[in-house]
């Protein structure tokens with residue numbers, strides 16, 4: 001089979017690799033689509049210079065082989081099923097996994113191709129093999145939706161840990177791909193009103209079209225949107241935490257979802273947090289129950305229109321270089337690679 005390997009900034013090649021076999025507890029999946037996420041963009045643009053590497057962690061496809069131990073087990077993916085795939089290492093033995101917090105698994109992530117090349121998913125390929133416990137059936141949903149299982153699971157995790165309840169007033173800071181998934185899920189969960197905050201007029205108008213109750217630039221958010229019960233921060237810009245706290249009503253929660261620069265610090269009043277019972281939480285990655293929710297929503301078509309609106313472009317595996325170039329340098333939502 002072929003697998004894409006990045007060898008330098010803006011250099012990607014398709015290598016031949018033995019097609020993996022499914023072990024007893026695994027399934028072999030023919031890749032239908034792989035989404036290009038921030039990690040792939042940064043690798044391609046040279047912002048994260050780590051080469052050679054086989055990236056691609058947002059993967060969906062069709063099961064072509066099921067291991068003997070999982071074949072025929074009710075609930076387990078069967079040959080022919082469309083699945084969305086969790087490629088994280090969840091060791092089950094570390095202190096995080098034992099608390100049910102496998103998003104924070106302490107076992108090193110990533111694997112290797114047959115020649116030792118490091119893989120971060122290796123989903124820009126014709127096949128991937130995965131533990132059956134980490135392949136989630138998405139029914140008759142199109143591959144373009146199934147491939148959004150990983151980011152949607154991350155957002156389900158964010159919404160779950162953020163404690164969002166029906167009737168809440170919600171703001172989403174950052175109206176890029178992850179912000180839009182937060183908007184879609186918050187609306188689906190029964191938020192009373194979900195608004196978005198962004199500096200880009202294009203992204204604000206896209207969010208309005210997608211059903212945002214209000215859309216505002218950061219300096220106008222409080223005036224236009226008013227105080228909020230839950231504020232999801234999906235962008236790591238300086239000052240964003242302070243602004244999110246200012247948007248939060250008494251008893252509210254700020255959820256830090258986006259990645260922040262390592263050296264960024266914030267000035268907050270402990271008295272404000274104490275006196276107004278504010279919660280500030282970090283969320284990172286996803287856990288099995290988030291995957292189950294994401295896959296079920298995708299299978300049921302509950303977010304179909306939202307997900308359709310976020311497919312920016314599709315490329316075949318042969319054109320993976322062009323796909324990465326578009327994803328790295330254009331204001332896209334999701335670029336997909338694969339047969340779809």
Ligand SMILES: [Zn+2]
Pocket residue numbers: 037038057058150151
């Ligand atoms: Zn991702």
Ligand SMILES: [Zn+2]
Pocket residue numbers: 089090091092093094095096097098102104105106107
């Ligand atoms: Zn672990």
